[in-house]
Amino acid sequence: xxxxxxxxxxxxxxxxxxxxxxxxxxxxxxxxxxxxxxxxxxxxxxxxxxxxxxxxxxxxxxxxxxxxxxxxxxxxxxxxxxxxxxxxxxxxxxxxxxxxxxxxxxxxxxxxxxxxxxxxxxxxxxxxxxxxxxxxxxxxxx
Amino acid sequence: xxxxxxxxxxxxxxxxxxxxxxxxxxxxxxxxxxxxxxxxxxxxxxxxxxxxxxxxxxxxxxxxxxxxxxxxxxxxxxxxxxxxxxxxxxxxxxxxxxxxxxxxxxxxxxxxxxxxxxxxxxxxxxxxxxxxxxxxxxxxxxxxxxxxxxxxxxxxxxxxxxxxxxxxxxxxxxxxxxxxxxxxxxxxxxxxxxxxxxxxxxxxxxxxxxxxxxxxxxxxxxxxxxxxxxxxxxxxxxxxxxxxxxxxxxxxxxxxxxxxxxxxxxxxxxxxxxxxxxxxxxxxxxxxxxxxxxxxxxxxxxxxxxxxxxxxxxxxxxxxxxxxxxxxxxxxxxxxxxxxxxxxxxxxxxxxxxxxxxxxxxxxxxxxxxxxxxxxxxxxxxxxxxxxxxxxxxxxxxxxxxxxxxxxxxxxxxxxxxxxxxxxxxxxxxxxxxxxxxxxxxxxxxxxxxxxxxxxxxxxxxxxxxxxxxxxxxxxxxxxxxxxxxxxxxxxxxxxxxxxxxxxxxxxxxxxxxxxxxxxxxxxxxxxxxxxxxxxxxxxxxxxxxxxxxxxxxxxxxxxxxxxxxxxxxxxxxxxxxxxxxxxxxxxxxxxxxxxxxxxxxxxxxxxxxxxxxxxxxxxxxxxxxxxxxxxxxxxxxxxxxxxxxxxxxxxxxxxxxxxxxxxxxxxxxxxxxxxxxxxxxxxxxxxxxxxxxxxxxxxxxxxxxxxxxxxxxxxxxxxxxxxxxxxxxxxxxxxxxxxxxxxxxxxxxxxxxxxxxxxxxxxxxxxxxxxxxxxxxxxxxxxxxxxxxxxxxxxxxxxxxxxxxxxxxxxxxxxx
Numbered sequence: 001x002x003x004x005x006x007x008x009x010x011x012x013x014x015x016x017x018x019x020x021x022x023x024x025x026x027x028x029x030x031x032x033x034x035x036x037x038x039x040x041x042x043x044x045x046x047x048x049x050x051x052x053x054x055x056x057x058x059x060x061x062x063x064x065x066x067x068x069x070x071x072x073x074x075x076x077x078x079x080x081x082x083x084x085x086x087x088x089x090x091x092x093x094x095x096x097x098x099x100x101x102x103x104x105x106x107x108x109x110x111x112x113x114x115x116x117x118x119x120x121x122x123x124x125x126x127x128x129x130x131x132x133x134x135x136x137x138x139x140x141x142x
Numbered sequence: 143x144x145x146x147x148x149x150x151x152x153x154x155x156x157x158x159x160x161x162x163x164x165x166x167x168x169x170x171x172x173x174x175x176x177x178x179x180x181x182x183x184x185x186x187x188x189x190x191x192x193x194x195x196x197x198x199x200x201x202x203x204x205x206x207x208x209x210x211x212x213x214x215x216x217x218x219x220x221x222x223x224x225x226x227x228x229x230x231x232x233x234x235x236x237x238x239x240x241x242x243x244x245x246x247x248x249x250x251x252x253x254x255x256x257x258x259x260x261x262x263x264x265x266x267x268x269x270x271x272x273x274x275x276x277x278x279x280x281x282x283x284x285x286x287x288x289x290x291x292x293x294x295x296x297x298x299x300x301x302x303x304x305x306x307x308x309x310x311x312x313x314x315x316x317x318x319x320x321x322x323x324x325x326x327x328x329x330x331x332x333x334x335x336x337x338x339x340x341x342x343x344x345x346x347x348x349x350x351x352x353x354x355x356x357x358x359x360x361x362x363x364x365x366x367x368x369x370x371x372x373x374x375x376x377x378x379x380x381x382x383x384x385x386x387x388x389x390x391x392x393x394x395x396x397x398x399x400x401x402x403x404x405x406x407x408x409x410x411x412x413x414x415x416x417x418x419x420x421x422x423x424x425x426x427x428x429x430x431x432x433x434x435x436x437x438x439x440x441x442x443x444x445x446x447x448x449x450x451x452x453x454x455x456x457x458x459x460x461x462x463x464x465x466x467x468x469x470x471x472x473x474x475x476x477x478x479x480x481x482x483x484x485x486x487x488x489x490x491x492x493x494x495x496x497x498x499x500x501x502x503x504x505x506x507x508x509x510x511x512x513x514x515x516x517x518x519x520x521x522x523x524x525x526x527x528x529x530x531x532x533x534x535x536x537x538x539x540x541x542x543x544x545x546x547x548x549x550x551x552x553x554x555x556x557x558x559x560x561x562x563x564x565x566x567x568x569x570x571x572x573x574x575x576x577x578x579x580x581x582x583x584x585x586x587x588x589x590x591x592x593x594x595x596x597x598x599x600x601x602x603x604x605x606x607x608x609x610x611x612x613x614x615x616x617x618x619x620x621x622x623x624x625x626x627x628x629x630x631x632x633x634x635x636x637x638x639x640x641x642x643x644x645x646x647x648x649x650x651x652x653x654x655x656x657x658x659x660x661x662x663x664x665x666x667x668x669x670x671x672x673x674x675x676x677x678x679x680x681x682x683x684x685x686x687x688x689x690x691x692x693x694x695x696x697x698x699x700x701x702x703x704x705x706x707x708x709x710x711x712x713x714x715x716x717x718x719x720x721x722x723x724x725x726x727x728x729x730x731x732x733x734x735x736x737x738x739x740x741x742x743x744x745x746x747x748x749x750x751x752x753x754x755x756x757x758x759x760x761x762x763x764x765x766x767x768x769x770x771x772x773x774x775x776x777x778x779x780x781x782x783x784x785x786x787x788x789x790x791x792x793x794x795x796x797x798x799x800x801x802x803x804x805x806x807x808x809x810x811x812x813x814x815x816x817x818x819x820x821x822x823x824x825x826x827x828x829x830x831x832x833x834x835x836x837x838x839x840x841x842x843x844x845x846x847x848x849x850x851x852x853x854x855x856x857x858x859x860x861x862x863x864x865x866x867x868x869x870x871x872x873x874x875x876x877x878x879x880x881x882x883x884x885x886x887x888x889x890x891x892x893x894x895x896x897x898x899x900x901x902x903x904x905x906x907x908x909x910x911x912x913x914x915x916x917x918x919x920x921x922x923x924x925x926x927x928x929x930x931x932x933x934x935x936x937x938x939x940x941x942x943x944x945x946x947x948x949x950x951x952x953x954x955x956x957x958x959x
Binding site for chain 1: 465467468471478482483485486492494519
């Protein structure tokens, strides 16, 4: 369960950011922004070696005392960043990977929409739904 | 208490009721007061109520939990239907009408009942509504739920105020008035309402109102579209709508068949409750089967969609690409965001293209939106493209509509905007506003389902890139081979075609080079084969066979590819040629597949490498690493090749060509005439040299090969590898590592190809035929071995590549983490 999910375009501007509203959203925005540096570093490093196949899932970018940041880059340099609460220890790497996979699939669906112009912010309800499903459930059902 | 299975309608109905009774908002327990009032409203004898309460377990528990409540409701329905109250009948009774509650608490229900009543009964509505009209308390309840019901019917709103006002009055007489209300219909309407608790399509009203017939369809949306007054609970809209409909119904004949049901149902409803319930049941069934889907596309709509689809894509089974669809739907002047949402809903398989079904769904949604209906969150079931191409494919579009959509699940998803049902009724209006339609380019929607869609997908073309080399040998090589054969057999030595043969062994390399360059793949292989043939026949039938077999598969490849580009690493080509020499020598000597295979590849530089590497391996293995190994190799190969002198001549020619083709960039070719000059970087030159030297072809070839290997290894430097490895590494560096195998095969194929030609030329000669047959067999064996060799080489090469890559990776500075 993430507390913040962000999609950043190739040119490093955000296409989509969503945080658990209860917390200071600005803090998450800042965290995502700083994590971009780590992402860039990782992809530039990996790209040099084999060149043909680069792992899309970047793994834990950097942990802080409050939360952990995971990254994922597509082949078109679109980055997905997930921020999870550090206290959420039950979250395994595989789960993070599956979350990224779902995000990627949803993102692909959004891109397939002919009415969506690449570079626009993502306004797809389906994508929102997927992201909501991944966010921390706060006071879920009533 | 046995488990309770509820239909969707019942589920919604009961949940609505439960919410209504859940005054404490606990979501778990229905307040006894409300429940009891509700039960009283069911107009059942009190003892029956008591019995029900006991049966559902509330007596045990002391309160009405959700399950108890549901069971109780079901029992009420059973009781109302006149069936005996039994626990086991809970799930056994099929098509049980929803329990009806007349009194205000269930005003919603009453309203639903009223709603569901037919348009005909609408006339009764006011009265019934009055009777059913929730009394103030009920109204309050209605208020709770009213908001969601949308304003689909402005008329509703108008009527609403009336209704409430009317409500109180008939209340006391509600039972009496029931006939007016035709309560039986309420369950269905209720159900529908419940299905769309959040219809909330206030904006739909205009469209809906005019179509009285819409009413039936509206029922479902009714839940939502309750006039915005909020007076009416989600399920209450029906009454209003009904009232409004009353007027409309009179005016507008129901567009759908469903309304037709109403009269009957209405009439029934006028009967006693039990009777009404029966009628209601029927009506419900009819209704549910008929219109329950507010999003259903009528036939005329569907036909229109299909026509529109045709304008874009004439093939009804094809797709509309996203871009075309975008243009089309943009004409509807809807905001891009909404169009995007519509696309998300309708592109069921997320492929970026619309099939006929998807297009119909999208079009329908656009129409709905233009008429003020809100877009659903999920694609309505009736709009979902059928996944199995059962009906549509066979049926005409209009039929498809029926099949596809009428057959859709009875239960309408609540997400459907309530006003959608009216869409169908609004259709007539829409038809009037044809300009809206015309805004869209006419298209016809293919009624094909997804399956058809799938079938439309062009089946993957059989891999045209046939990997297996076809042993189509270039004529020259064949002729060459034939000539070789003839030569061997003592016939005139005619090498008309093959430039190789045409020239004496001393062919100037340059001269040969150009020619051979062209042939390169073909000739070299062929020549090699022919030469191999020539000498193999004499000494190494196997070799020949190998070459031939190799030629056949490779002939095509050999012939087809243009002259191999100048080798960056002459050694490769050289080595291959050298290898080939060795191969031939070895083959002749030992019939080793490697050598033979190596001999063949010279044609294509990168490809032959593996062959070369493999071939030289046998010979060059002795050489081991190092350029100096060449000498040793020479010695090793020389002896092998020496006995094949006669063939060598040919072979050398072949080699020369092979070499010549490869090392276009090898200036040292000439220099390499001496075996001792193995070290020369002119790996390619080596073979050329051998060609020149003719008799010493073998040695030279070997030398060249060795030198090639050496040079190969030299440049590689870093990882000292066996000669073969070096070559391989070079090969790795080249992109076509894996082509070596095919190269060999090409060679073999060429050989094979050439071979058959020979028998033909001498077909008359039985012996020749037999000889050729034998040669063919030998070639087959050779080729088989060559194949295995190549495979092995391939694997080795890949391994080397991987290791190289790993080393490379390690050597790179850790610039990153």
